[in-house]
Amino acid sequence: LFWVGVFSSKQQPMDDTYTPQDEFERLADRLLKxxxxxxxxxxxxEGVSPSxxxxxxxxxxxxxxxxxx
Amino acid sequence: xxxxxxxxxxxxxxxxxxGKGECADILIDRHRNKVFTYILMNVKQRDLAEDIFQETFFxxxxxxxxxxxxxxxxxxxxxxxIAHNLIIDHYRxxxxxxxxxxxxxxxxxxxxxxxxERSVEDQIAYDQILKDIAxxxxxxxxxxQEVVRMRHYQGLSFKEIAEETNVSIxxxxxxxxxxxxxxxxxxxxxxxxxxx
Numbered sequence: 041l042f043w044v045g046v047f048s049s050k051q052q053p054m055d056d057t058y059t060p061q062d063e064f065e066r067l068a069d070r071l072l073k074x075x076x077x078x079x080x081x082x083x084x085x086e087g088v089s090p091s092x093x094x095x096x097x098x099x100x101x102x103x104x105x106x107x108x109x
Numbered sequence: 110x111x112x113x114x115x116x117x118x119x120x121x122x123x124x125x126x127x128g129k130g131e132c133a134d135i136l137i138d139r140h141r142n143k144v145f146t147y148i149l150m151n152v153k154q155r156d157l158a159e160d161i162f163q164e165t166f167f168x169x170x171x172x173x174x175x176x177x178x179x180x181x182x183x184x185x186x187x188x189x190x191i192a193h194n195l196i197i198d199h200y201r202x203x204x205x206x207x208x209x210x211x212x213x214x215x216x217x218x219x220x221x222x223x224x225x226e227r228s229v230e231d232q233i234a235y236d237q238i239l240k241d242i243a244x245x246x247x248x249x250x251x252x253x254q255e256v257v258r259m260r261h262y263q264g265l266s267f268k269e270i271a272e273e274t275n276v277s278i279x280x281x282x283x284x285x286x287x288x289x290x291x292x293x294x295x296x297x298x299x300x301x302x303x304x305x
Binding site: 061064065067068069071072075076078080082083084086087088089090091094095097098099100101102103104 | 125130133138140149150189190193197278
């Protein structure tokens with residue numbers, strides 16, 4: 041239920057230059073501001089986790105040496 | 110490991126920069142759900158969300174190692190903004206297929222929400238920079254050229270690149286990382302005015 045209101049705001053008035061991409065970015069901005077306000081602890085229970093494989097790949101990546109070119 | 114759990118984000122960042130891998134593990138575990146949930150709610154496809162999640166942490170870790178994080182106490186917001194810019198950049202790149210994305214401009218992405226907006230003059234200068242970079246890509250080792258082309262010119266995800274080239278996603282990410290580092294070095298050698 042918490043998320044129901046997130047995308048419920050009215051769409052911006054359309055004109056010739058307002059595109060679906062603009063609308064997508066407006067909603068993404070709105071969601072970003074909301075997430076910034078929410079405490080990190082909230083997502084321990086309410087958030088979605090990436091797969092274990094992806095998490096492990098990121099952790100492995102964190103241990104790669106920086107200067108090997 | 111338990112003692113690290115008690116550290117603040119800033120203390121973990123300091124530990125990671127000084128070479129303690131466990132600190133990175135805890136940072137990733139602490140923030141993964143918030144970042145991934147934000148990405149998934151925007152893109153609504155789990156595979157794509159995981160790809161962008163990886164790229165987000167790829168940039169976060171690189172920026173930390175380079176000392177580019179300076180927002181004390183706001184680490185979570187900083188990561189979300191990086192994820193946000195990667196999402197926007199992904200869809201703009203798809204829209205303008207064939208144009209090199211600015212998403213390797215990690216420092217600018219990390220610090221500017223509206224990084225992709227440019228004036229006409231800036232766009233002309235930027236197009237010239239892209240041409241310069243395209244010439245430099247030819248100087249990279251073949252495997253690094255391949256991953257740059259597939260990622261930026263063909264718009265493939267790292268998962269798709271890994272499948273096409275029969276390597277792991279980690280290997281594809283690593284090749285891109287070294288390609289970017291080599292491009293930076295080439296740009297410095299040739300004294301080009303561009304930040305990648």
